[in-house]
Amino acid sequence: MNIAVCMKQTPDTEAQIKIADDGTHIQTDGIKWIINPYDEFAIEEALRITEKHGGEVTLISLGPASVEKTIREGLAMGAHKAIRIDAPESPADPQVVGAALAEVLKEGNYDLILFGKQAIDDDQSQVPSIVATLLDLPAVAVVVKLDIEDGKATALREIEGGHEKVTFSQPAVVSAQRGLNEPRYRSLKGIMAAKKKPIEVKQINLKENQLSVEKLSYPPEKKPGRIVGEGPDAVPELVRLLHEEAKVI
Amino acid sequence: MATILVVSEIRNGQLKKVNFEAYSAARQLADQLNGDVATVLIGSSVSGLSDIPGKYGVNKVLQVEDASLEKFSPDAYAAVAAEAARHLNADFVFMPATAMGKDLLPRVATLLNASTAQDVIHMRVEDSGVVYTRPMFAGKILADVKLTSTPQTATLRPKAFAIQENPVTAATEALSVNVPQAKAVVEEVTTSGGGKLDVTEADVVVSGGRGMKGPENWHLLEELAELLGGATGASRAVVDAGWRPHGEQVGQTGKTVSPTLYIAVGISGAIQHLAGMLSSKYIVAINKDPDAPIFKVADYGIVGDAMEVLPRLIEEIKKLKAES
Structure with a gap:
């Protein structure tokens, strides 16, 4: 089974995010870059499926040459090869990203296309749905459990307050949610092997952005609150404040 | 005159509160743009719900009923919602930013060659158009974004927009759509523990x-x-x-x-x-x-x-x- 995993490089979850002078981008100096955490679940799932059923895992990422560092980390986990779609930066409009990925995916003859359910930088959560629509493939988003047997697949997808069990045929698009698996650590052997794995660079004409970022800002700061007191004895005062001042209980 | 279409989210045959928030937000925008608000109800049996959207200022209710639409299928629902948008010549298409909406609306946008502002918490009208505010980096940053596509599509974050009652008499229309066969089929919906509220929905x-x-x-x-x-x-x-x-x-x-x-x-x-x-x-x-x-x-x-x-x-x- 040949599996493509579309991945994105994002700032580390613990990174302090600062707005750059242009007001529409974030400062990238000193940022530690990682594989988008949800994409790690997707890579891990792809590896587990190919370990069981055979086949190859291809990573696909869109961006400048600098994203190859995190692509190598994905290869160190065990993916076989990678494609980088060359672009000066990650486009603001997910439709542009989706169209570029769909064009590359179409050539690959993949049985399964995996994504993380969203990137933790722009939090769009759109590209998997867009790619599935463009390629006219069945898709399940936000998946916490995936079973694949003989071309028939079943996925458990997270919804508000519960789950949907979805069946579909392959090829298909699936986006991974936390809980799907526990991603493996990169072994030293894996890291060494990754250095020799191929990253093919593709040039593609990106379609026009129809979504533009006008301005970034920080959310309004929360006014510092007050300590009502210490220990259980402070509870009656807290309840009074919630009832009479905040009027929320 | 602008037409705003809200794709309603029906779960277990019910219209949840998130829809009323979306109707109210759409109504407020429509008032500023001198426009109309329509909604489309998609499911196996939806006519019983048709009186509800009018309470929140929705002028028109499209009903698309088909036995195959009983449970959510992202591909089939997207085709239906896109058809509703074409039918109305919608300038805007909104949905609640729920598990369903966040999957569905980008698909609808793709079918209409449009783009989506996802998980919007605020909208305002400027001379140059509508500015959508959406959180990035899990809320560490807010981004003001603009869309140049027609229609403009956006999912609205639950609880970010207040429900406002604004009763009008909505016209209803049954829309017949050739529903494509669903590619991904929901077999079963399970709720975790006695229909407990989800953290994203709770007050x-x-x-x-x-x-x-x-x-x-x-x-x-x-x-x-x-x-x-x-x-x-x-x-x-x-x-x-x-x-x-x-x-x-x-x-x-x-x-x-x-x-x-x-x-x-x-x-x-x-x-x-x-x-x-x-x-x-x-x-x-x-x-x-x-x-x-x-x-x-x-x-x-x-x-x-x-x-x-x-x-x-x-x-x-x-x-x-x-x-x-």
């Missing part, structure tokens, strides 16, 4: 962290949440430790919540947790470490052991409920 969220000392103490949080009509959440630390399912995790790699009241019990307030709950209206923190970052964002704090404070809190709230 009150009671979350626990390491300070709860173990999963066996969670019944206290559940009792408090139930007393307040809310849901329980969890920090990443306790989800990683296997105390709670990841579906309850609040934070950057979990869920983003904006309830009226957020009670953080035994949670220190790592940046990744704060990102998921900072937009709560009131934050209460209970933590034994007076220097915990959670106190910097809390409106009210109690320094103390969660296991001592929590039972007392339950007791006092019961007392309050008994009095009122």
Whole structure:
């Protein structure tokens, strides 16, 4: 089974995010870059499926040459090869990203296309749905459990307050949610092997952005609150404040 | 004149509150643009719901009924919603930013060669068009974005837009759509534990962290949440430790919540947790470490052991409920 995993490089979850002078981008100096955490679940799932059923895992990422560092980390986990779609930066409009990925995916003859359910930088959560629509493939988003047997697949997808069990045929698009698996650590052997794995660079004409970022800002700061007191004895005062001042209980 | 289409989300044959928020937001925008609001109801039997949207200022209700639409299929629903948008020549297409909406609307946009502002928390009209504000980096940054596509499509974050009643008589129209066969089919919907509220939907969220000392103490949080009509959440630390399912995790790699009241019990307030709950209206923190970052964002704090404070809190709230 040949599996493509579309991945994105994002700032580390613990990174302090600062707005750059242009007001529409974030400062990238000193940022530690990682594989988008949800994409790690997707890579891990792809590896587990190919370990069981055979086949190859291809990573696909869109961006400048600098994203190859995190692509190598994905290869160190065990993916076989990678494609980088060359672009000066990650486009603001997910439709542009989706169209570029769909064009590359179409050539690959993949049985399964995996994504993380969203990137933790722009939090769009759109590209998997867009790619599935463009390629006219069945898709399940936000998946916490995936079973694949003989071309028939079943996925458990997270919804508000519960789950949907979805069946579909392959090829298909699936986006991974936390809980799907526990991603493996990169072994030293894996890291060494990754250095020799191929990253093919593709040039593609990106379609026009129809979504533009006008301005970034920080959310309004929360006014510092007050300590009502210490220990259980402070509870009656807290309840009074919630009832009479905040009027929320 | 602008036409705004809201794709309604029907679950278990019901229109949930998130729809009323979306109708209200659409109505407000329509008033500024001198436009109309329409909605499309998609399902196997929807005509019984047709009177509801008019309460929130919706002028037109499209009904698409087909036995195959009983359960959600992203591909089939997207085809239907896109057809409704074409039928109305919609200038805007909105949906609640729920599990369904966040999957469905980008698909509708793709079918209409449009683009989507996802998870919008605020909209305003400027001379140059509508500006959508949406959080990025789990709320650490807000982005003002503009769309140049026709239609413009956006999902609206639950609880970010107020419900406003604005009764009008809505015209109804049954729209016949050639429903494509669903590629991904929902076989079964399971709810976790007695139809409990999801953290993203609840007005009150009671979350626990390491300070709860173990999963066996969670019944206290559940009792408090139930007393307040809310849901329980969890920090990443306790989800990683296997105390709670990841579906309850609040934070950057979990869920983003904006309830009226957020009670953080035994949670220190790592940046990744704060990102998921900072937009709560009131934050209460209970933590034994007076220097915990959670106190910097809390409106009210109690320094103390969660296991001592929590039972007392339950007791006092019961007392309050008994009095009122």
